[in-house]
Amino acid sequence: MSDGIDHLAGLLGRAAMDVWGDMPRDIQEALFETAMKGREPEREEFARLLHERHPRTLHPARPG
Numbered sequence: 001m002s003d004g005i006d007h008l009a010g011l012l013g014r015a016a017m018d019v020w021g022d023m024p025r026d027i028q029e030a031l032f033e034t035a036m037k038g039r040e041p042e043r044e045e046f047a048r049l050l051h052e053r054h055p056r057t058l059h060p061a062r063p064g
Contacts, residue, residue: 013035016031017050017053020050020053020054021054
């Protein structure tokens with residue numbers, strides 16, 4: 001059963017990456033933070049991948 005869940009999660013993840021640029025920023029951030037929870041070493045690489053695939057998702061730095 002775990003293999004089936006992993007397969008479906010992979011499909012969902014790829015679909016989310018495909019429509020990433022169409023998502024509102026708050027949804028992008030929630031998905032990204034959930035995906036990266038406990039995976040700090042992969043954080044920058046994943047962010048770079050998303051920005052390369054969807055350049056319009058580049059957001060200015062948050063104030064503060």
